[in-house]
């Protein structure tokens with residue numbers, strides 16, 4: 277899941293007691309933003325508020341991703357992971373988000389959840 281370089285950086289940060297390890301590295305966030313722009317933005321919108329340009333074609337309004345933390349239904353990364361794996365709970369199964377797991381690498385999922393974490397209100 278982590279590249280060797282990332283692991284080394286995290287280890288180094290842990291050793292010197294830096295808080296940088298806790299926060300996403302800037303590079304990860306940029307990669308997450310790119311994954312989001314390519315795979316999520318059309319539905320979830322420019323501002324991650326669920327108002328993407330495809331919403332008129334969807335049966336169900338995409339979730340506002342900026343309030344996941346406020347909703348306290350599990351951590352943000354877990355919600356993202358479940359959503360891309362098609363395992364999140366919905367009222368109607370046919371309304372589930374399209375499965376994205378085949379289009380995303382595990383790294384992509386990690387990066388995009390770092391991005392979604394960064395847009396929490």
Ligand code: HEC
Pocket residue numbers: 311312315316317318319320330334336337338339341355356358359360364365366367371372373374376388392
């Ligand atoms: C084709 C449109 C579409 C795309 C593309 C899409 N989503 Fe969604 N997403 C939805 C819809 C619609 C819902 C809400 C309906 C539901 O409950 O399944 C949703 C719900 C979610 C949720 C909330 C799940 C929960 O716990 O309630 C998360 C998190 C999420 N999407 C993340 C993502 C991420 C990250 C991407 C890109 C990797 C993405 N989505 C791409 C349509 C989309």
